[in-house]
Each structure stands twice: as structure tokens, then as C-alpha cells.
Amino acid sequence: MSVNDAALCALQEEQTRLRRRLQELQQQRRELRDIPPDQVPFSVPAVPLVFRGHTQQGKEVPTCLLSKLRICYPLPGGSALVTFDDPKVAERVLQQKEHKIDIDECRLRVQVEALELPMVTTIQVSTQISRWSVLVSGFPAGLRLSEEELLDKLEIFFGKIRNGGGEVETRELLLQGAVVLGFTKDTVAQHLCQVGQFTVPLGRQSFPLRVSPYLSGEIQKAEIMFRPVPQSVLVLNIPDVLDGPELQDILEIHFQKPSRGGGEVESLRVVPPGQRGLAVFTATSG
């Protein structure tokens, strides 16, 4: 085939692709008119799911699911976190703002405070089809690449103009094995979505991957509430007179004494003076 014929062929192929894309968009516009506003107008990555017997009576639409909750609360030097078995004990301990702890001939004065943690109660997210980013999906199962390796390989491939891509600005692995790539130019994202399918080398083999528009989210509003942790108590302003292990023992003994309002201590952690601590809280199962 001569050079001119090849060029003509390429133009024809491009037109076929463009017409297909146009049809896709026209279909989306038609569908957009029919669907309720809270649904997505284009096909999104599918996640395989299974019914395991978990049901709920009635027709109430379930609220969203929360997982991997982790709250980190900084503790200054000279403080401690006491967690009691019984929340009522914590309540009792808190009735006195100041506790006097006896050691031999002297007394330690410490402050005791309820622990409150901030938690998001409502969140509002606005979504929009991103102009600069695309979603790459269709990765084969059992792909033996680390997150970093996979992102690198995708950035290498889609960073090349000759592959239809362009300079990659951001990259992110999503929670369900799809990757979001953000480009410096929005024309790149558009072009990649038009083409739709790419064969990308990932290690020794190449795989067909799908590129589709990415619906990005932005937080509009997040309301937070401070909620108490009923079983735990903060101990503050502990004077610097004792060593770590000794201090731990003394505090434990004190807070276990019923005469001081204490009770069974589940855990007691001390942050010695001059140091910094971070108390980690996670969701209980019950």
C-alpha cells in the first residue's frame, strides 16, 4: 500500500471511531433525559458482589456503610489515658476534676477530663465528570504488581503522546482496582475516552484496558460532632517526678481503688513528660 493509501485508511479508521463516539454521546444524552438525577449517565466499573444471606426486613432504604474508622487524638507529655471496663466507673472518676494521688510521703495532683472525639455526622459531596482525569479499568485478576509499580507503568504508557496520551499530573489507585489518571491538558482526557480501549504493557504481558470518563467528587460540607468516649478518661498535667513504669503502676493502683471512685482498669497508657503520644481509637464491633 502506498503512503497516500495508508493515510486515507487512517482517516477512514478515525472517522469510524469518531462516529462510534458520537453515537455513544448521543445515547448518553438520551439516557440523561430519562434517568433520575442521582444516577450516573455512563457505564462505570463493575464490582463483582455476592449475596451471603444478609437481609433486612421492610422496605427502608439502607444508609451508607462506614468502615475503617480511625481517630487519632494527640496526647501531650505528662498525660495518660485510662480506659475502664465499666463506663459508670469513668463517670464517677470524672466527677472530681482534680485527683490527688498518694505516693509515700507526698501527693501528686493531676487533672482528670472527659474524652471527646470529633466525628463526621453528615457529608455532602458534589460530583462532576472530570475534564482532566480518566478512569482506567479492566485489570486482570491476579496481577502481580505493587501499587507503585502499576501506577508507574500506567503513567509511562499514558504519558506518551504517541500512545494517545499526554503528560500525567496525578495518579491514584482507587479502592476497587481502578486507577484515576489526571493529565495537564484536558484534550488528552477527552481523546483517551474517545478511543476507549488500549493494550497496555504491564510487565511481561500486555492487557486490554478500558479508559472511561471519571466522575470526581468534592466535599461541599461536612458536619462534625464531638462525641464522648464513655469508658475512657484523660489524665493531664502529671508532674514530672516519677519514671515511666513507676508512674504507670502508681496511676493504675490509684484508679482501681473503689475508695477513689475507681474500678477495673482495662488499659492505662502514659505519655511521659517531654514526649508526645497519639491515642488511636477504632470502631468497636458491638
Place this chain on the structure above:
Amino acid sequence: MADDGPREKRVFWDPWSSEEVTKNELRKRLTDRFTKENIQLKEEIQRLEAELQEATRNSQIKEDIPETKVKFTSLENPETDSQFLNISCSFQVSSPIFYELQKGQALITFEREEVAQNIIRMGKHHIQIEDVDVEIVAKPVPLNSGVRFQVNEEVSKVKINVSEIPNALPEDQMRDKLELSFSKSRNGGGEVLCVQYHRPSRSAVVTFMEAGGSHPWRQLRKTLPFNLADKILKKKDYPLYINENCYNVIVSPYTETHLKHFQVFSGISERTVLLTGMEDLQMMDEEILQDLVNIHFQREKNGGGEVEVVKCSLDQPCIAYFEE
């Protein structure tokens, strides 16, 4: 290059202009035509894309986060200053994917995907239930799409937001007054590191020196009548004294919220099949029916295989959750 000589003199028919042309001329005309059409197509595609983008702009998702109890797990070392100066709260939110099981319907999960697909392919199944031949239709389960994302919220331990500051003084003076007011321990304040005051919006950010251990917000709240437990963080008043006058400014926590890994996905059921056609069996016991369905679909001769779970809904619809 081969000499195209005799070939070039051959004549072709251009259907668009109904003319006889040489091969070169035809090729040129086709090239021009395609190029022009492609440009037009690209323009139309761009227009449609822009239209669709506008149409889906600002669709809002509002989620109420279910209340979760937390417990102390471990004590770690903060690695950065930022970790020490903020209370951080992170979690993952995902939409539940579910199917509303109607009366007379059932869901059956097989251990193997091939079995499930086979059952669907077979379509109609006949089961003997109490000497009656019941025709059951097997279909794929239509599932909704959902979103999933990660939220990270940082509540500052040393900064607070101040708003509704009166425009009673010039900028520099007001900044000083704010610093003085928030230094007063009798009002719950403490030593101030700096004040960022933005007069046009009547707001400021006050940064305290490292707080003793409790949040400056808590300190401020101590002097104000306030019910701590389970209340949405209300913006509280704080007295600001200027000359002889006392103004009330509003104080609230200084927070930053970040969203990560935002993703829309649709659920697809590969191993679970929807069975319909049992509407007439409403008088039956659900458990007995479930057993019969289970036994029927375990048998290879019926096209089935190992069954994980069966759930029938006879007299009441119920919501069936799908998990990963």
C-alpha cells in the same frame, strides 16, 4: 517505487460528484472529504461532551454517617507536627448495594460462577413443590450503582475560627483586641500564638500556643453553659471587649476535610441468581421452600451445583445486601 504509469491513466468513478476521475484525483477528493467530515465530527463530539459535562455538574450526594462507637486501641508516636496539632478522623464510606426481594422471588448463591451462569442460561426450571409443578425463571440480579470514598477530617487542637466580628475598629487595632480577648483565661482562652484577621469577611483564625492537653475549643466551652453529649457542634458566643462595649463573636473549631479515592461503581452479581415465579406459594413456610429450592439446584442433573445460600421472600418483601 514501482512506476504507476499505465495504472494512473485508469479512470475511476467518483459517486459523490458523478464524474470520472483519475486514481490520484479520487484519492485526493476522498482525503479532503474525510478530513473535513472528521473535523465536523470532532466539533460535534466536543459540543456534546460539554453539554453532558454541564448536565452532570453539581449532582449532589448527601450521606448521613451512621453513629459508631469507638474504643481506645493503641498508643503511637506522632510522626509529624501536623499529627500532633490535629485530631484526625478518617473513615471509608460506601453505598450499600442491595436488591429488593419481592414476594414470590428468591435469591440463590452458588459456589461456582459457571453453575450460576448455566442456571440463568437454562432460563426456565420446573420444581416439584408439594405435588405441584412450579415453573421458576432464573435471571441475573439487577443491582444498583453506588459510590465509595475515603474521608479524612483534621480538627485543629490549637486553632479556632472566629466569625461575626464587628467592624468597629481598623484592622490592626481589631487584631490586637482579638488577641487580648482570647488570652484571657477567665473566658477560657490562653496564650495566643497569632491571629489571622480578615476584615472583609468579618472573620479570623486564632492560633494558640500548644494547648495543655484539651482542645482550646473545650477550654472555651467550659465557661459557657453547654451540654456536651451528642449535640451538633453549635457555634458558641465569645465575649469580645472593645473599650466599654462587649460584643459577641462566634467561635467554632478549625477543621479541614479531604476526600480521597472517590469512585462510582456498579454491582454485578456473578454467583447469585434471581428466581421468580413463586407468587402462588404464599401459604408455604419460607424455610421449607428454601430447602426444596436448595435441594433442587444442588443436583447436577438439574443444571445445578454446590449452593451457598438460598433466601425466599413469600409474604413480605425484604432487602438483600450484596457484599464483596
